[in-house]
Amino acid sequence: MIKVHYFARLRELTGKSEETINQESLTVQQLLDWAEETYPGFGKDMIHVAVNEEYALKDDVIQSGDVCAFIPPVSGG
Amino acid sequence: MIKVHYFARLRELTGKSEETINQESLTVQQLLDWAEETYPGFGKDMIHVAVNEEYALKDDVIQSGDVCAFIPPVSGG
């Protein structure tokens, strides 16, 4: 079970703030691929993934129990 | 009659904030020379003169009725 958060444009696109994915383990790249397939227009090439509140690399492995967030280009300030 | 202001170190050195000089006309350099002679330790080489609230050049001429100020190195901020 992996929890994922959606923010901003992605929250509006997916229609949800978070959901739980029934997986034991997958890479960040696999998570992005899954999201693109599930939500057309996701735009995975522009999106970073945070795992447990830290930016992750594409081949980092996400484990069951991790909390992930899709981070579209930030625009604070 | 030319009015002159003293500030900071010069106010303490001369023991006065202002005085009136009984002159019809003199140059800025002459005013500085007069001050150095009248108040030993005045330090005229480090001091600018303002005439009517504007920095003046050494050979500018001060006229009766002008208001002058000796401006030692500033240290605001």
Add this chain to the structure above:
Amino acid sequence: MKPFEIVETPIDTQKYADYVLHAGAGAVTIFTGNVREWTHGVRTLYLAYEAYIPMAEKKLAEIGAEMEERWPGVKVAIVHRIGELDISDIAVLIAVSSPHRKAAYEANEYAIERIKEVVPIWKKEIWEDGEEWIGAQKRYPGEGKSSN
């Protein structure tokens, strides 16, 4: 208050200025990013900010730690507001104190640049005829991505 925080209510400048001030501080710089009515000829009605709050606060604190390492002696507070903001409201405030002024200016400007790079906060602009989430992918003709 926390020195690095996301808030949902108006930002009180004085509170953060007071926080960074101490007997060793000779200079304080405060930056506020405010909601501007006109951007590139388009009128903004209001802005909506959203954040991944725990990670955003963590990243703000990391930026503060970077500043303290690069400019020894600085003391820092950073706050970003989320939710709907009206024209002139403060979206972000950075307060920096330092023994000397140069570090206070430099560290402050560093903070806003880093915030715009790494802190998970997003801005939506709402105009009379539409709205859009702003991000690095969006560039106005001839302009960078900066909004303030």
Add this chain to the structure above:
Amino acid sequence: MKPFEIVETPIDTQKYADYVLHAGAGAVTIFTGNVREWTHGVRTLYLAYEAYIPMAEKKLAEIGAEMEERWPGVKVAIVHRIGELDISDIAVLIAVSSPHRKAAYEANEYAIERIKEVVPIWKKEIWEDGEEWIGAQKRYPGEGKSSN
């Protein structure tokens, strides 16, 4: 308040921040120079500032005009306090608003540099064992004349 003024009472940051803010401002920078307790290993008890008030206010306004010419769109307020100031008191405050942040930082820093060059204000440092008027003729070993 006047946008360029010498005052004898504590400086209220918010008042000047509010003054420069307007619907076209996306960024506000505020600089305060505060009385620091320790300078070059010497403990300051308090400071005494003195000004040639009418000329100082005129020069502050001139600096504001220079800023508006160099950074179009900035709005500026500068206030300097005189009299006796305790540790942490604000001696000078510079508030600048601008459509974009870069000008707000640059113009603000320009202002403090110019103040230290041309505005007829003098500072006396009072220590436990003495006092001295500070000016450009006075240089601490290995240091410039800047105090904050």
